[in-house]
Structures are given as C-alpha cells and as structure tokens.
Amino acid sequence: MTENVVQRLRDQIENGIISNDFAPGERLDEVQLATRFGVSRTPVREALMQLNAIGLVEIRPRRGAIVIDPGPHRIFEMFEVMAEIEGMAGSLAARRLTETDRAAILSAHADCERSSSAGDSDAYYYDNERFHRAIYTASHNEFLTEQCIALHRRLQPYRRLQLRVRNRVATSFSEHGSIVEALLAGDAERARTLLRQHVSIQGERFSDLVATMSHR
Amino acid sequence: MTENVVQRLRDQIENGIISNDFAPGERLDEVQLATRFGVSRTPVREALMQLNAIGLVEIRPRRGAIVIDPGPHRIFEMFEVMAEIEGMAGSLAARRLTETDRAAILSAHADCERSSSAGDSDAYYYDNERFHRAIYTASHNEFLTEQCIALHRRLQPYRRLQLRVRNRVATSFSEHGSIVEALLAGDAERARTLLRQHVSIQGERFSDLVATMSHR
DNA sequence: GTAAATATTCTTGCATACAAGAAATCAATT
DNA sequence: AATTGATTTCTTGTATGCAAGAATATTTAC
Missing domain, CATH: 1.10.10.10 (Winged helix-like DNA-binding domain superfamily/Winged helix DNA-binding domain)
Known part of the structure; x- marks a missing residue:
C-alpha cells in the first residue's frame, strides 16, 4: 500500500x-x-x-x-466557462508555442486523424483529450493548465455523450485542423475564437446534449 | 454547535x-x-x-x-487567469445586465468613490470586493461566479498588498469608472478588455507586488 | 381507515485508541 | 570531533466506539 x-x-x-x-x-x-x-x-x-x-x-x-446532479442549466454554464478558458489557453499557446509543444500537438492531431477516419469514437475521445491537453501545456501557464484539466474532467461524461451525436467526431476533427493552423501561424486571436467555438455548446448542440442526457 | x-x-x-x-x-x-x-x-x-x-x-x-507557498511565478499565473475570467464576467454582464444588477453595481461603485476619496484603503478594499462581485452576479452564470469568488479569495492577500502601492486606490477607482460606462452601454468587448487590464498585473505592477511580498 | 404521536432503528459526527512510519536523539566507532 | 547506526519518541493513518440527530416503523386515538 x-x-x-x-x-x-x-x-x-x-x-x-x-x-x-x-x-x-x-x-x-x-x-x-x-x-x-x-x-x-x-x-x-x-x-x-x-x-x-x-x-x-x-x-x-x-x-x-x-x-450532485448539475442539471442542464448548470452544465451549460460550465461549458460556457470551459469554452472561454480553453480559448485563453489557445491564445497563450499561439504566442508561446515552443518546438516541443508543436511536436506534441501535431502528434496528438495525427492520432485524432487516425481514430476519426477509423470511425472509432472511443479512441477519438482519448486522442482528443491528448490534443487538448497538449494545448493547455503549450499555454505555459501551469495554473491555467490545472484548471482546464479539472474542468475538462468534470465535463467528461457530457463530452462523451456529445461525441455520440451523428457526425460530431468528423466535425470535431475538422475544427482541430483550423485550430492547429492558427496555433502554428501564431495567430492568438484566431486560435482563441476557434477554440471557444469548438468547445462551446450553443443552440442545437445543447439541445442534442440534453436529449441524450435524459435517456441514459 | x-x-x-x-x-x-x-x-x-x-x-x-x-x-x-x-x-x-x-x-x-x-x-x-x-x-x-x-x-x-x-x-x-x-x-x-x-x-x-x-x-x-x-x-x-x-x-x-x-x-503552500505559491511563489511569484505561480501568483502571476493565477492573476493571468483571474484577469481573463473577470473579463469574461464583464463581457457577459454587459450583455445580460438587468435593472437589479445595474443598481447593485452603481451602489458598490458609489461606495468605492467614498472610500477612495477618503483615502481609506481598507474600506476601499471591502467596497472593491462588492463592486467586483456585483459584476460576477450580473454575468448570470452562477458557475462562473463561484469560480471568480474562489479565485478572488485565493488572491486576496496579494490584492491587499497591491492596494498599498502609492496611488493604486485612485487608479483603481478611475478604472472602475470606465468599466461601469462600458457595462451600462452594453459594450461587451470593451468591458472585457477594461476588466482584463484592471485585474492583470503586468510589468511594473508585478515587480511592485514581488517587492512588497518579500519584506512582510 | 387514516393521521398523529411515540418508540425504535439507523446513520452521521466527533472522540479515542492503536499501529506503523518518520524524525530526533543518543551511542558507538573511526 | 564527526559520522553512522540503533533506539526512542512523535506524528500520522486507520479503526472503533459512543452520542445525538434523522429516518422509519409502530402504536394509538379519532
């Protein structure tokens, strides 16, 4: 022990x-x-x-x-915050990217491509997490990284539900592509916006989530 | 008990x-x-x-x-995150402001004016907290509000040190003024930027903080 | 038969007890 | 005198015990 x-x-x-x-x-x-x-x-x-x-x-x-049962409203609030701090991490990452960070992000991105095209949503779930963590790390703000990981973990079950929605894996991966571009180009504001949109669950994405939540 | x-x-x-x-x-x-x-x-x-x-x-x-001894670097990181989520709260508040929120913010702002012009930095510290909390509330995101309060609390001792720096109270209050304007005008992006700048400790503000920290 | 009051059971909250690991002290050897 | 090894002491980690509040069952009155 x-x-x-x-x-x-x-x-x-x-x-x-x-x-x-x-x-x-x-x-x-x-x-x-x-x-x-x-x-x-x-x-x-x-x-x-x-x-x-x-x-x-x-x-x-x-x-x-x-x-605790968060309820749809609270989950929405949590995603709203998550979107923002992920955007922040992306913005910082674009400005502070090192060679190591770049390699880690590209490696995770390549793995996402594999699991995405294989249609393996469980594998994609795992690779997607690595991708996002690589961005947190690249922000070079350890406190932010810890916060992101903690929130990510709390939202884990709902993210997983989301990925089951039709075409969501493919959409997610294509969004990753633009995010990587922005990061490599050092475009902080674009990285922020893209990540924010990528994470946030607006409109019908939220309805899908609620619908999936209710019948599990 | x-x-x-x-x-x-x-x-x-x-x-x-x-x-x-x-x-x-x-x-x-x-x-x-x-x-x-x-x-x-x-x-x-x-x-x-x-x-x-x-x-x-x-x-x-x-x-x-x-x-735990956070150390200057970690404190800087925490302020960096705090600046961002306060900016987010401001942005949301500008868009979602209700009449009640407006009254609460203006009331706290008026109290800040009194303690600021009286040169009472302890009273200002308290009123300042009320002002910021009113903005969190106005964001109408309870989760965000909780996060802000928790972080605010953890950074409390360092904020307090900051206010001791010459002219900081007066500067802080004048910044509040612009923030209130942006909020009332419903200018989300301006509220975000102003709050971010208001909270973040860049450049010499950070040096001041570290200097004050070392000899207490 | 239903509802209220009482008794019983169950569960938590805190205290205490005990075992095992870490720190500190002391002794012995070089 | 210094360093290493052993012994003792101290502190933490877990288990158990006991009391008080909540939940539940039972009884009694209407």
Missing part, C-alpha cells in the same frame, strides 16, 4: 460518479462504501469531504452525501 | 492562511490545531484535506500538512 487509502478511495468514487456507476442524486452511504472497499468509515468520510470540496458531491449536515 | 465543526475549522484555518497567521511553508500540526481549537484530531484532519483539495495546503504522505 504505497499510496494512501484516502486518495485511492477518492479516485474510485470519483470515477464511479463520472462513469455513472453512482447516479446523480444517489445517496452515498458511508458504511456501505466502507465495506465495499474493505476499509473503515474514516477514510471514506475523508474522501467524501474531498469530493465535496471539488464539487462532485453535496454533504447535507447529518443527512449524508449525495451525488 | 449548530454548524458542524469541520466547516468552522476549515474557515478558521483558511483565514489563518490568508491573513498570514500561518505563513507559507509552515507545518500545520494536527494535535496542535486540535488542542488550539478545542476539538479532536478527526475534524482537523478533515478540514486539512478540504484545504488540500482547494489548493491552499499540501499534504505529504506520513509527513503532515504544510501551507
């Missing part, structure tokens, strides 16, 4: 929430989780409080923890 | 860190804190883990918690 139990629990419960094993609104019983993971209540409690601090669960005094 | 102990501890320790009672790098001993606040170790531990999740303390396995 090289890593401590609380961290492990936190990750496991977090993954459970993200992968929808624990549904939104579901109550997370301390003893139940404790026996399930073969530990005592104490580390479970500590893990739950951490998830509470992150915003994944809500702890009501004396009434236990429940998985 | 109407409110739970952990929340209270979290706030107290957080305030201790922000007000520099607990210096960066300082080790936070569990039993020491427990006896000091008259509770057992368990809630102290839980509070520390929450602060860890927020990013205010670092918990090294088996070696206790220490107050």
